Amino acid sequence: MASSAGHLPVMLDEALAMLEVRPGGRYLDGTVGLGGHALAILEASAPDGRLLGTDADPEALSAAGERLAQFEARATLRRCWLDQSAAVVADTDMAPLDGVFCDLGVSSMQLDIAERGFAIRVEGPLDMRMGPSDEREAVTAHEIVNEWPSTELANLIFEYGEERRSRRIARGIVERRPIATTTELAQAVVDAIGMRPGARIHPATRVFQAIRLEVNRELERLAAFLEQVRGMLRIGGRLVVIAFHSLEDRIVKRFLSEQSTGPTPSFRTLTRRVMRPTVDEIERNPRARSARLRAAEAI
Ligand SMILES: C[S@@+](CC[C@H](N)C(=O)[O-])C[C@H]1O[C@@H](n2cnc3c(N)ncnc32)[C@H](O)[C@@H]1O
Structure with missing residues (x-):
């Protein structure tokens, strides 16, 4: 997943078409990440379209800032969580917007940097926070993995990982404590449930997903964000969301x-x-494999 192909924006043509990007339009990219989709939105809305790009991750914002610098005042970047973006939009002169876009989940950069603790196969600390590390409220993956009681851990893995073998995995994790790194956690999962020969995904994938969703409260924030979107859009404005798993x-x-x-x-x-990526795109960019795009028009 963390290959260089991971930097390619997922379902880009479909997203631009569904957003109906046009010159002069005003757009929010609520998960601007490395700025791939944002760059294309700015190009398609030239010469005077504007984009507000937000993201929880300060490192993503600085990468996006470099990539979008060529657009000068047409691009504005702010750090915030998805469920805070309505307030940030209200603080600009951009509302009502023509389009709101988000491409959920982790970025290839977050997966590539071992210290962020998102990657299963790369040794790193158990962190997985998307937001800045000094955010007071945030729990880390370390706390969940090492401190949560087995039943709570099993419930989390079942619910947010959609993993049937959650109890066995939770017991395996608890027995292995203390667990300091991503690779130790991945190994604890493999030891608990085994490794199917030829399996396409690592057996710890769902466990990592569950912990990441909890650490960043991603599902809760997504639901709260969706409730705010209508208030940001003009009539006829578009909402386009790319999700990466069924939850x-x-x-x-x-x-x-x-x-x-x-x-x-x-x-x-x-x-x-729901729209899915083409076979061609999945071949070029395996990260697109699980993408699902939905779009709607404000009425
Ligand atoms: C898949 S990446 C976006 C990639 C981007 N579309 C591109 O082409 O470069 C998702 C980004 O959303 C951010 N993110 C995920 N959930 C978030 C949330 N609830 N609030 C704010 N940012 C979030 C992550 O930090 C990450 O940078």
Whole structure:
């Protein structure tokens, strides 16, 4: 996943088409990351389109800043969590927006830097925080892995990892404590449930996903963010979300189906069926494999 191909923005053509990016448009990219999608949005909205890019991760923002420097005042970057982005938009002169975009999950940079503790196969500390390390409220992966009671750990792995063997894994982790690094955690999982020969994904993938979602409260923030989006958009403005696993996608799907039905709908769903990347794109960029795109228009 953390290959150089991971730097390619996922489902880019589909995202631009669904956002209906146009010259002069104003857009929010709520997970600007390394600025791949943002750059394309700025190009497609030239000469005078504007983009506000936000991200929880200060390191992502500085990478995006370098990449988007050529656009000068057309690009504005701010550090915040998704569920704080409405307040940040309100603080600019950009609302109402023509489009709101997000491409959820971890960036290839976060996976590539061992110290961030996101990668299964690279030895690093158990961290997984997307936000700045001095954020007071944040728990780290280390705390969850080493301090949570076995039952709570099992529930987390079951719920956020959608992993059936959660109890066995949680017991294996507890027996192995103290666990200091990502690779030790991955090994504890392998020892608990084994390694299927020829398996496409590492057996600890779901466990890492579960811990990461909890550390960053990603699902909670996504749901809160979606509730704020209608208030940021003009009528006819577009919402486009790329999710990478069924938990995220379910939240987007439920939100859109609730908001597009009933007596006072606020969105019209544009993707009756979820959009998936083409076989070609998956070949070029394996990270795209699990992407799911949904889009809607504000009404
Ligand atoms: C997949 S990357 C985005 C990549 C970007 N579209 C690009 O082309 O370079 C996801 C980014 O979203 C950020 N992120 C994920 N969940 C977030 C949340 N709830 N609030 C703020 N940022 C979040 C991560 O820090 C990461 O930088």
